[in-house]
Amino acid sequence: MEPILNVKNITKAFSGVRVLKNVSLTVNRGEIHCLVGENGCGKSTLVKCVSGVYTPDEGEIVLNGQRFTKLTTQQAIQNGVQVIYQDMSLFRHMSVAENIAIEKIRAKGARLINWKDVAGIAAEQTRKINVKIDLEKEIFECPIAIRQLTAICRALAHDAKILVMDEPTTALTKNEVSQLLTIVQELKSQGMSIIFISHKLDEVFSVADVITVIRNGEKIGDYNRAEINEKRLSELMTGREIDYPRYRRDFTENTPLLEVKGLSRKGHFNDISFTLRKGDIVGMIGLLGSGRSEIAMSLFGLNPIDSGEIFVSGEKVSIAAPQDAKRRGIALLPEDRFREGLFTDLKIKENVSSTVIDEISPRGCLDFSEEDRLAEKCIETFKVRAPSRETVVRSLSGGNQQKIVIGKWVETKPNIFIMDSPTVGIDIGSKAEIYEQIHNFAKNGMAFLLISDEVEEILANCNRVLILEKGRIKTILEAQDLRQPDAKKLILEEIGSRDLQPDTEPSTK
Ligand SMILES: Nc1ncnc2c1ncn2[C@@H]1O[C@H](COP(=O)(O)OP(=O)(O)OP(=O)(O)O)[C@@H](O)[C@H]1O
Ligand SMILES: [Mg+2]
Numbered sequence: 001m002e003p004i005l006n007v008k009n010i011t012k013a014f015s016g017v018r019v020l021k022n023v024s025l026t027v028n029r030g031e032i033h034c035l036v037g038e039n040g041c042g043k044s045t046l047v048k049c050v051s052g053v054y055t056p057d058e059g060e061i062v063l064n065g066q067r068f069t070k071l072t073t074q075q076a077i078q079n080g081v082q083v084i085y086q087d088m089s090l091f092r093h094m095s096v097a098e099n100i101a102i103e104k105i106r107a108k109g110a111r112l113i114n115w116k117d118v119a120g121i122a123a124e125q126t127r128k129i130n131v132k133i134d135l136e137k138e139i140f141e142c143p144i145a146i147r148q149l150t151a152i153c154r155a156l157a158h159d160a161k162i163l164v165m166d167e168p169t170t171a172l173t174k175n176e177v178s179q180l181l182t183i184v185q186e187l188k189s190q191g192m193s194i195i196f197i198s199h200k201l202d203e204v205f206s207v208a209d210v211i212t213v214i215r216n217g218e219k220i221g222d223y224n225r226a227e228i229n230e231k232r233l234s235e236l237m238t239g240r241e242i243d244y245p246r247y248r249r250d251f252t253e254n255t256p257l258l259e260v261k262g263l264s265r266k267g268h269f270n271d272i273s274f275t276l277r278k279g280d281i282v283g284m285i286g287l288l289g290s291g292r293s294e295i296a297m298s299l300f301g302l303n304p305i306d307s308g309e310i311f312v313s314g315e316k317v318s319i320a321a322p323q324d325a326k327r328r329g330i331a332l333l334p335e336d337r338f339r340e341g342l343f344t345d346l347k348i349k350e351n352v353s354s355t356v357i358d359e360i361s362p363r364g365c366l367d368f369s370e371e372d373r374l375a376e377k378c379i380e381t382f383k384v385r386a387p388s389r390e391t392v393v394r395s396l397s398g399g400n401q402q403k404i405v406i407g408k409w410v411e412t413k414p415n416i417f418i419m420d421s422p423t424v425g426i427d428i429g430s431k432a433e434i435y436e437q438i439h440n441f442a443k444n445g446m447a448f449l450l451i452s453d454e455v456e457e458i459l460a461n462c463n464r465v466l467i468l469e470k471g472r473i474k475t476i477l478e479a480q481d482l483r484q485p486d487a488k489k490l491i492l493e494e495i496g497s498r499d500l501q502p503d504t505e506p507s508t509k
Helices: 043-050 073-078 096-107 115-128 144-157 174-189 201-207 230-238 292-299 322-327 348-356 368-381 398-410 428-443 455-461 487-494
Strands: 003-014 017-028 032-036 058-063 066-068 081-084 162-166 193-197 210-215 218-224 256-265 269-277 281-285 307-312 315-317 330-333 416-420 447-451 464-469 472-478
Touching: 003 043, 017 032, 017 043, 017 058, 017 193, 032 043, 032 174, 032 201, 043 162, 043 193, 073 081, 081 144, 096 115, 096 144, 115 144, 144 174, 174 193, 174 201, 201 230, 210 230, 218 230, 230 428, 256 292, 256 447, 269 292, 269 447, 269 472, 281 292, 281 428, 281 455, 292 330, 292 416, 292 447, 322 330, 330 398, 348 368, 348 398, 368 398, 398 416, 398 428, 428 447, 428 455, 447 455, 455 487, 464 487, 472 487
Parallel strands: 017 218, 032 193, 032 210, 081 162, 162 193, 281 447, 281 464, 330 416, 416 447
Antiparallel strands: 003 017, 003 058, 058 066, 210 218, 256 269, 256 307, 307 315, 464 472
């Protein structure tokens, strides 16, 4: 085996707090190397050291046999390190082909751009990963999955030797994830090394050669995929056994809190009817284009409906704007939290209080101690890993940012909480904590509509599931169906999706 990257005893601190402690790592040529660990354990910081974005305080990085104590981003790129960032950093108003080729052409020092070259370079890269994309389309018109493929092709055009993917699958649907994992494997067979970060252990197990576990800034160990299983890996990541207890609804009162009858929005969803009672956690699952997020947005007044009726606590209501929804006790945790859910330049406490600013500002004057109290409660309830409530949200790890969004919506004390993919990017341990909170709120009478891609999440939380296909409810599964041993298989079949790996666990040595 030929090492292409050696990280040696790296330590990195922010404002005196050490977030990486003496971490070492070896990545070999043609290896898929996964990094796993809880939110805030230091995964992104580690890869930012490898790509030259951060300079480690101690330690060195050996790339292609060359030693660096202060690696710059330029040197990282010259040595073949390419990072696919979550926002992909693409030019929105350029075509796919231009995005793929432009940097390579610029690097060659060309003063005039030959558009034939652009098309040629782009086509060559897409061939390497065996995909057909419309190269002429402008990026802003492309869905996330295509943007990501564009970013991968751009990295290939740069002669990437090490491709870093930090949670590349969070915004993808199940089928897109499968496609991406196939591409990752294809690149590996061409000799590329890949550093892959994900909280979804089924993805990790389906691609990894080696898995490195990081806990609290320290490396716990490197494991070959064949010598470890999901259960053991979870324990190594969290230091405890993770178990997701199932939710049971315990109410005899069945009057509906929310009743939706024949809801339709042309081109998005059709004839949707369901009921949420006190303490219900109703799941909504279905592939891309099934209309799930669109239904959520219409119920929150973000998209008008064409026909249908909505009743809240028996009263027919019109929800034309989010204010109407809020007034009726409906909250929405949006799918695209980074655009719609957070003020990243503000502090934790300012984010948490933002949804209830009127309530905690008697006579128009903000009650600062109440704001502090709410922030502390959120940090404690969701175990947010942050130095203090004064911390600016931008400096939190991805998963911890997400917990703040959930926390701030909970503060509005909704009766009906619509959650669109609440635990994307959340580690397995924190998921257990979030599920526990959802169960507690439901036991106190809150009703949830839980949109999710993960069958495990649906099974752990829901007492009824709506399976959607092409904008319509295809099947409804009740609590007794969900308790059957083959419930997972049944749901996967209904949504027409294959699981990433067979149900059998890899052997443990
Ligand atoms: N620029 C920064 N300034 C201050 N603190 C930072 C900065 N970047 C990261 N941190 C802190 O370093 C720690 C590690 O963060 P990092 O983003 O590496 O975690 P992660 O393992 O990627 O987590 P996640 O799974 O949530 O993405 C966190 O406590 C985070 O708040
Ligand atoms: Mg991260």
